[in-house]
Amino acid sequence: MTEAVPDSRIACHECDLLMQRPEIHGDQVVHCPRCGSRLISSHPNSAERSLALALAGLILLVPANLFPVLTLEVLGREQQQTIFSSAMALYQDGLALVALAVLLFAIMVPLLKLVLLAYVAGALHLQTPWPGLSLAMRSYQHLDQWGMLEVYLIAVLVSVVKLVDIATVHPGLGLYSLSALIAVTTLSSSQLDPDLFWHQIDDLNKSSLVQETFDE
Amino acid sequence: MNSWQHGALAQGLLRCHDCTALWPVTMDSQHCPRCGAPLHSRAPNSLVRTWALLLTATLLMLPANLLPIMRVAMLGQGEASTIFGGVIELTKHGLWGIAIVVLAASILIPVGKILALTSLLLTIQFRWTTNLRQKMIMFRIVHWIGRWSMLDIFVVGILVALVQFGNLAYIVGQTGALAFGGVVVFTMLAANTLDTRLIWDRHLQEASIGSET
Numbered sequence: 001m002t003e004a005v006p007d008s009r010i011a012c013h014e015c016d017l018l019m020q021r022p023e024i025h026g027d028q029v030v031h032c033p034r035c036g037s038r039l040i041s042s043h044p045n046s047a048e049r050s051l052a053l054a055l056a057g058l059i060l061l062v063p064a065n066l067f068p069v070l071t072l073e074v075l076g077r078e079q080q081q082t083i084f085s086s087a088m089a090l091y092q093d094g095l096a097l098v099a100l101a102v103l104l105f106a107i108m109v110p111l112l113k114l115v116l117l118a119y120v121a122g123a124l125h126l127q128t129p130w131p132g133l134s135l136a137m138r139s140y141q142h143l144d145q146w147g148m149l150e151v152y153l154i155a156v157l158v159s160v161v162k163l164v165d166i167a168t169v170h171p172g173l174g175l176y177s178l179s180a181l182i183a184v185t186t187l188s189s190s191q192l193d194p195d196l197f198w199h200q201i202d203d204l205n206k207s208s209l210v211q212e213t214f215d216e
Numbered sequence: 217m218n219s220w221q222h223g224a225l226a227q228g229l230l231r232c233h234d235c236t237a238l239w240p241v242t243m244d245s246q247h248c249p250r251c252g253a254p255l256h257s258r259a260p261n262s263l264v265r266t267w268a269l270l271l272t273a274t275l276l277m278l279p280a281n282l283l284p285i286m287r288v289a290m291l292g293q294g295e296a297s298t299i300f301g302g303v304i305e306l307t308k309h310g311l312w313g314i315a316i317v318v319l320a321a322s323i324l325i326p327v328g329k330i331l332a333l334t335s336l337l338l339t340i341q342f343r344w345t346t347n348l349r350q351k352m353i354m355f356r357i358v359h360w361i362g363r364w365s366m367l368d369i370f371v372v373g374i375l376v377a378l379v380q381f382g383n384l385a386y387i388v389g390q391t392g393a394l395a396f397g398g399v400v401v402f403t404m405l406a407a408n409t410l411d412t413r414l415i416w417d418r419h420l421q422e423a424s425i426g427s428e429t
Contacts, residue, residue, distance in 0.1 A: 011229065013236070089380075102370065102373050151370060202250055
C-alpha cells in the first residue's frame with residue numbers, strides 16, 4: 001500500500017498563497033509575505049515547554065476553582081464567590097444558557113485545553129504514540145479561542161470597582177491562583193508550535209504503523 | 217504566471233484546516249490522511265453561513281441593549297440596569313477608566329465587529345479590490361477581540377453571586393444578559409465561518425482578467 005504524502009510546500013491559511021517551506025532556526029516567527037498572517041511560530045522545545053506549562057496549569061486550576069475569588073462584606077455578613085458559584089447564580093435567576101456559557105468558557109474549556117495539551121505534549125516528549133493524538137491536537141486548536149479566563153479576571157476587577165463604594169470586598173486565594181493560572185496559560189499559548197507538533201504527531205503515528213507491520 | 221495563480225488552489229492543492237498539510241484538490245470533502253479532519257478547498261458555504269450568523273447577531277443587538285441585563289435592589293428599592301445604563305452609572309461615580317473599559321467591551325467592540333464583518337462580506341460579494349492588507353489586519357483584530365465582549369456577562373455572574381443579602385441588597389440577572397451573550401457567541405462564530413481566502417480569490421481573478429484584456 002502506498003502511503004499518502006502531503007506536498008512539501010506550505011500555503012497561507014488566510015490568503016492561500018503557496019510558498020516553499022522556509023528554513024527555520026530556533027525561535028522564529030514567519031509571516032505571509034502577501035497578507036501578513038502568522039504562518040509559523042517556531043519553538044524548538046515546544047513539546048517540553050508545553051508539557052511543563054500544562055501540568056503547572058492543571059495544578060493551579062484546582063485552587064483557582066475551589067477557593068473563593070472574592071468575598072463581599074455588608075454589615076458583618078459575608079458572601080463568597082467562586083467561578084462555579086457565579087455560573088450557578090445565573091442558573092438560579094433562570095438564565096440557564098448564560099450560566100452554561102460561563103461554565104463552559106471559564107471552567108470547562110480551560111480545563112479541557114490543559115488536559116489535551118498535557119496529553120499531546122506528554123506523548124511527544126515520551127515519544128510514545130498514545131491513541132487519539134491527532135484528534136486531541138485538533139480539539140485543542142478548535143477550543144483555543146473559547147477559553148476566556150483572562151476575560152473573567154478583568155470582569156472580577158470591574159466587579160470590585162463597582163462594589164467598592166457600597167461594601168467591603170476582600171480578594172480570596174482563588175483570585176491569586178486565577179492570576180497565576182492565566183500567566184501560565186498565556187505563556188503556554190505563546191510557546192506552542194503547532195507546525196512542529198503536527199510533524200512530530202505524524203512521525204509518531206507513522207513509526208507505530210511501521211511497528212505494527214513489523215509485528216505481523 | 218498571473219498573480220492569482222500563486223494561490224494553492226490555482227495550482228491544484230488544498231490545505232487541511234487543522235494540520236496545514238497540502239493535498240491534491242481531488243481529495244476535497246474526503247478526510248485528511250494525516251490528521252483526520254474533513255478537507256475543503258474553501259470553507260463550505262462560507263458566505264451564506266457568515267451572513268446568517270451576522271444577521272442573527274445584529275438582530276440580537278436590540279434586546280441586548282434595550283432589555284435590562286440585571287436588577288439591583290437595595291433596601292427594597294429595585295432598579296433595572298441595561299448595558300448602557302451601567303456605563304452611565306459608572307461615570308456618575310467618577311469611575312471614568314472602568315466606564316471606558318465597559319463601554320469598549322460591551323458596545324463599541326460588538327458594533328465594530330458587526331460593521332467590520334459586514335464590510336469584509338461586501339468586499340467578497342462585490343469583488344472589491346482595495347486595501348486588502350488593511351482588511352486582513354481588521355479581520356485579525358475582529359477575530360482576536362471577539363472574546364473580550366464576554367466581560368459584561370461575567371460581571372453580571374460575579375455580581376449576582378456576590379450580592380445576596382436578602383432584603384438589604386440583592387442583584388438578579390435578567391434576559392438582556394442572554395441576548396447579549398448571544399451577540400458575543402454569534403459574532404465569534406461568524407468570524408470563524410468567514411473564509412478570508414475568498415477575498416483574495418475574487419480580487420486576484422479580477423486583477424488577472426483585467427491585465428489580460
